[in-house]
Amino acid sequence: MNETLGVIFIVIGVGFDFFGCLGLLRLPDVYNRLQAATKCVTLGTCSILFGLILYKGFGPAGIKAVLCIIFLLLTSPVAAHALARGAHKSGVKLCKGSVCDKYEEDKK
Amino acid sequence: MKRLRWLIGLLAITAVLGAILFYPLPSLMEWQSPLLKHCFTVFFLCALFCLWRIARGPTTADRAVAVDILGILILGFCAVLEIPTGRDWYLDIGIAWALQSFISTLALAKYLEGRGFDE
Amino acid sequence: MKSRIILFCLAFLVWVLLTWPVDPQHLAVGIFVCGLAAFITGDMFVKRPHAFKQASRYLWFLYYTPLFIWECIKANIDVAYRVIHPDLPIKPGIIKIKTKLKSDTALTFLANSITLTPGTMSVDIDEDEGILYIHWINVQDQDIRKATEIIAGKFERILARIFE
Numbered sequence: 463m464n465e466t467l468g469v470i471f472i473v474i475g476v477g478f479d480f481f482g483c484l485g486l487l488r489l490p491d492v493y494n495r496l497q498a499a500t501k502c503v504t505l506g507t508c509s510i511l512f513g514l515i516l517y518k519g520f521g522p523a524g525i526k527a528v529l530c531i532i533f534l535l536l537t538s539p540v541a542a543h544a545l546a547r548g549a550h551k552s553g554v555k556l557c558k559g560s561v562c563d564k565y566e567e568d569k570k
Numbered sequence: 571m572k573r574l575r576w577l578i579g580l581l582a583i584t585a586v587l588g589a590i591l592f593y594p595l596p597s598l599m600e601w602q603s604p605l606l607k608h609c610f611t612v613f614f615l616c617a618l619f620c621l622w623r624i625a626r627g628p629t630t631a632d633r634a635v636a637v638d639i640l641g642i643l644i645l646g647f648c649a650v651l652e653i654p655t656g657r658d659w660y661l662d663i664g665i666a667w668a669l670q671s672f673i674s675t676l677a678l679a680k681y682l683e684g685r686g687f688d689e
Numbered sequence: 690m691k692s693r694i695i696l697f698c699l700a701f702l703v704w705v706l707l708t709w710p711v712d713p714q715h716l717a718v719g720i721f722v723c724g725l726a727a728f729i730t731g732d733m734f735v736k737r738p739h740a741f742k743q744a745s746r747y748l749w750f751l752y753y754t755p756l757f758i759w760e761c762i763k764a765n766i767d768v769a770y771r772v773i774h775p776d777l778p779i780k781p782g783i784i785k786i787k788t789k790l791k792s793d794t795a796l797t798f799l800a801n802s803i804t805l806t807p808g809t810m811s812v813d814i815d816e817d818e819g820i821l822y823i824h825w826i827n828v829q830d831q832d833i834r835k836a837t838e839i840i841a842g843k844f845e846r847i848l849a850r851i852f853e
Contacts (some may be wrong), residue, residue, distance in 0.1 A: 469605060472650060476609045478765055479646060483616040484583075485772040486623050486639060492631045493824045494781055495623075497810050498768050499639045504805070505765045507646040514649050514661075522709040523652060526661045529706055530645065533668065539804035539811075540797075541638055541675045546812045546824065548682030549631035561782035561828045568785070568822075576775040665707075 471513030478506030641671025
């Protein structure tokens with residue numbers, strides 16, 4: 463029973479990873495790509511690790527998976543934030559349909 | 571024209587995924603382990619998308635984003651790889667790879683920021 | 690000195706969980722390495738050690754976790770819908786919001802929560818005035834006060850009770 467649930471969680475996670483990478487391919491500029499990819503891939507990988515916990519139980523692998531989930535939820539937004547700021551400071555403009563850019567106005 | 575491209579893309583992706591998931595048709599008793607093996611192929615498809623973005627990306631920032639995402643994908647790949655092989659140390663490789671990828675992403679972001687000041 | 694002891698306990702807990710089947714050799718190496726790390730970088734991480742003793746903060750943190758996970762799942766379904774849709778229904782823009790939080794940890798957690806909730810991502814933080822620049826994939830309102838209420842209203846009150 464637990465193994466079936468674990469496999470279902472793993473398949474859902476792989477599906478979200480796939481959508482995230484599709485977003486990396488389809489969306490128009492750096493910031494939108496960063497949003498789609500970071501959110502979908504982070505939660506997809508968390509779902510895979512949760513399925514691993516359900517499959518294996520709280521052995522050594524399960525405890526490492528819990529640590530991995532906490533680590534991933536803490537670090538991946540920080541990396542996205544740093545990349546977005548670096549991209550904006552290196553002069554990447556927003557894509558054509560954008561509404562407003564208050565950051566650019568405030569920098570001048 | 572846009573809708574036509576979308577439809578062609580949808581059909582292609584559905585065909586590839588269907589071929590991956592159902593080609594050697596898994597039997598009803600033993601479906602878990604073959605399903606996990608098919609998951610690896612989906613991961614290869616995701617990694618191909620990331621590599622396409624690294625090769626084609628118009629700016630340096632796009633490439634940095636794709637490298638970051640590839641690092642997280644490999645953590646998930648190592649986690650899935652642990653079940654059919656039954657070896658515990660694959661998750662260790664995943665943890666080490668994710669840590670190093672995080673640090674290298676921060677370094678790339680610093681590099682992007684610094685270059686903007688020089689120009 | 691107190692902050693160093695707290696950092697040592699946290700690092701040692703992580704070390705024991707990483708090498709789970711408890712082994713005396715691993716424990717000895719762990720004590721040595723965690724002691725060294727805590728001695729060198731002790732006063733960088735933990736600024737106010739007395740905050741670790743108050744129990745209500747942990748209760749609020751337990752309340753915050755399921756809320757955060759629910760927002761996370763909603764964000765994923767939202768982004769997956771936008772990616773699959775043939776017309777790409779996005780209306781991106783960078784806006785700014787104003788927050789009342791002051792301490793470093795609270796601002797970091799607020800930025801992380803904003804990044805993982807539907808459609809928003811933090812781009813830069815101005816710590817002196819408490820202004821966050823947010824990239825929003827579907828801009829609903831450009832006014833600073835209404836945007837603050839929509840984006841950060843839910844998390845700000847809880848995070849103020851946990852980390853301030």
